[in-house]
Amino acid sequence: MATITAVETHDIRFPTSRELHGSDAMNPDPDYSAAYVVLRTDEGPDGHGFTFTIGRGNDLCVAAIQAHAPLVVGLDVDAMAADLGGFARRLVGDSQLRWLGPEKGVLHLAAGAIVNAAFDLVAKRAGLPVWRLLAEMSPEQIVDLVDWRYLSDALTREEALRLLRDAAPGRRDRTERLLAHGYPAYTTTPGWLGYSDERLVQLARAAVAEGFTQIKLKVGADLADDLRRLRLAREAVGPDVRIAVDANQRWDVAEAVAWMRELAPFDPYWIEEPTSPDDVLGHAAIRAAVRPIRVATGEHAQNRVVVKQFLAAGAVDVVQLDACRVAGVTENVAILLLAAKFGVPVCPHAGGVGLCEVVQHLAMFDYVAVSGSLTGRAIEYVDHLHEHFADPVQVRAGHYRVPLRAGIGAQLREETLRDFAYPHGAAWVDPDPRPAPAGPEAGAAR
C-alpha cells in the first residue's frame, strides 16, 4: 500500500524569448515555462505533471499547486487510482479556493498539473502509457472520471455511456492501426511571428519534405506582413498543403471578419483564436461570416462549461483542447465526450513546453475509445524543448509515433530541473553562453 508523502514543486523556465521561439501577435517574448509538480510516494513510482506558462507568473502557479497539497498529501494511492474522478473533483471543489476562479485561471492551471501528475502516477504503477490506461477503461469507468455538473443540458452521463459503448467494438482495430501508423500531426514551427521571411520559407519547405500536410502561421499584427508571409508560405508548400493561421486573440469580431476576407485568397484552412477566448457569441458570428474558412479555438478555453457553449452555439469547427489549461485528464475527457457528441473534431493545442508529450495521450485515447475517427484531426507539433523530457515525442513522416512508456510523458530530466530552475539555475544565472544541451536529442532542437 503506497501513500503520497509530498507535493514537490519546481519553477522551471526556458529563455525562449532570446530567439523569438513562440512569438505571436499577443505574446511577443514568451519564456516557455513549467510549474512542475512531483507527487512523491513511499513505495513505487512518483507522479510527474506540470502546467505550461510563458514566464512571469509561473511562480504563482507553483504556489497554487502547493495550496492544494493538504488535499493530496497522505492519500492512499490505490484509493486515488480507484476514483480519479473523485480525486479531481475534490481538488477543484475546495470551496475557499474555488472562489478564486471558479474553475479558471491560476487555480485551474494548478489543478491541471496535479491531476495529470496523478494520472502519471497511476499509469506508471499500471505499467501503461496514459492513452492506453484510458483506452482500456470500461465506459462506466470513463464517465466516472467526469465532473458532470453544468453539462447535462448538452450531454448527460447516459448519452456519454451510449457513445462510448458504440465505440467499444472498434477499440482493438483502432489500437492496432494507431500502433502501426501513428497519429497525424501538423507543425507550427515555421510560422512564429518573429521569424524572418527566409526562415519561414525554409522551414515551410522543410515541413513538407518531412511529411507534414498542414502547417500553421501566426498572423494578426500587421495585415501587409500577413499577406506577404501567407503568399510566401503558399508558394513554398504548394496548393495541397493546409495552411492554418492563428491570430492569438488579437481582433474584435468585425476586424476578424475583414482581416480574414483579405487572407482568403491564400486558402487558409482555419483561423485560430480570432478574438477573446471567452467570446462564444463572437466566435459564432465570425464563423458565420468567414465560411468556408474554419474557426478553431480552445487552448485558452478555461473549462468544460465554456467548451460546452462553443459547441452548443455552433461557434467552432475545431476544438483545440489543452492538456494543462483545464483541470487535467479528467476535464479533458469531458471535453472529448462533448466534441464527439457534437461531431466536431479535436486538434489539440501543443505550442509550448511538454504539451506535445502530454496531449498526444488524449488524442490517441479519443481515437481508440471516443470519437473513433481521425478525420479532420491532427495534433499540433512544435519542434523545440523536447530534449528536456525523459520520454520525448517522436514525430516521423508527419505523424506522432505512439508512446509506449508508462506514464503521461510529463517527466523532465534531472539536469533540466537543475539547470532551468528559476531564478537560480545555470540558464538564468549565466545566460550566455547557454548551458550544455541536456542530452543527445538536443541537437535536433532549433
Added chain:
Amino acid sequence: MATITAVETHDIRFPTSRELHGSDAMNPDPDYSAAYVVLRTDEGPDGHGFTFTIGRGNDLCVAAIQAHAPLVVGLDVDAMAADLGGFARRLVGDSQLRWLGPEKGVLHLAAGAIVNAAFDLVAKRAGLPVWRLLAEMSPEQIVDLVDWRYLSDALTREEALRLLRDAAPGRRDRTERLLAHGYPAYTTTPGWLGYSDERLVQLARAAVAEGFTQIKLKVGADLADDLRRLRLAREAVGPDVRIAVDANQRWDVAEAVAWMRELAPFDPYWIEEPTSPDDVLGHAAIRAAVRPIRVATGEHAQNRVVVKQFLAAGAVDVVQLDACRVAGVTENVAILLLAAKFGVPVCPHAGGVGLCEVVQHLAMFDYVAVSGSLTGRAIEYVDHLHEHFADPVQVRAGHYRVPLRAGIGAQLREETLRDFAYPHGAAWVDPDPRPAPAGPEAGAAR
C-alpha cells in the same frame, strides 16, 4: 510631483466561518478575506485597495498583486492620474502574466485591487469620493477609461460617448437627489444558509422595520429547507417586500428550472447565480423558462467580455457587478456602459468584506452620469465587518448614504491590518476569545 514608491501588501482574513456568516449552498464555511494593497507615495496620500476572497488562496492574490509591482513602482502619480485607463490596460496587458488568464481568476482579482487603489489615490489627491471623481469627468474622459478591445460588436466608443452626452444635462439634478435621499439598498443579512429559522425570521422582520424593501435568501442545498425558509420569510415580510433568492451556482439548467417552479408560489423577485457563472447560454435558457422570475448574475462574471455576452444573449435581467472581481473601476465602467446600452439594471454584488464600501461609488456614478436611473436598482447590503474600515458605509432607512470622504472607501483601520493579518495576527493566533472590537462601530456587527 509625487511618485509611487512601493506596492505594500497585506493578507487580511476574518474568521467568519466560526459563526456561519456568509454561508451558502456552495460556500459552507467562508473566512471573509482581503488581499490588501497600499500604493505608497513619496508625497501626499497613499492609495488603498483590495480584492475579496473567502480564505484559502488569499495569499495567492497577495502574491499576484506583488507580481504587478514592477509595472507600478516608480510611476509618476500625475501621469497615472491623467491616464487611468492606460494604467489599467498596461497592468492587464503584460503579455506573460496575461497567459495565466487571460483577464480572469487570480491575476484579474489582483489587477482589480491595484486599479481600485490607484483610483483611491487619485481621488484622495483630488479631495473627492470616487463616485464624484467619475461623475465630474467629461464623456471623453470616461470612455478613455475603458479597454475597448472585444467590445465593438456590442458597444462602440462612439455609442458610449452618445449615451454619456445624453445623460450629461441631468447630472446636477441627480447629484442633488442622491445627496438628499441616498441610493436604494437591499439586505442579504437575514438569509445566510447556516442561520436558524428563528434567526431568519427575526432578521427578516428587523430588515423591514429598518426600511428595506428587498431581502435575499440563500437557496439550493435542500428543496424542503428552501420551501420552509421561503414560506417563513414571506410570512415575516408580507407580500409587498421583494424576496430575491440566490443559489450560488448550485444547479444545472434543468434543475434550476424545476427548483424555481417549486419556489414560484412564494413570489421570488430574482433567482441569482442559478448555474455556472460561465454559462451564458444556460442562463438564457433558464431565463426563458422561469419568467416572470428575473435572472441575476455577475459577481463571478470574470470580465467585460462575459458580461457583454450575458447582455447580448438576453440571458439576464439584473447585472450584479462586483467591485473587485474584474479589473477594478475601469472595467466596471465598461460594464456600466454595456448595461446602459442594453437597458438592463445593475444591482451590485456586495456580500463580502468591504464590497459595500467600494461598490457604492460605482452605483452612484452610474445613476448620476451613465444610466441616469434608479428603477429596478439597489445595492446589496450585508451588515458585518464594516467596523474595520476607516470610512464605513452608512445605511439608513434602506438607503446607502452618499459617501463624502475622499477616496474609494477601501481603507482598513490600522488595528485591523495588525489584528487580522494571516496567520500571525491576534485573531488567528489566539482565536478565542476574539480580539477586541476595532472601534465604536463594532457593536453594530452581527
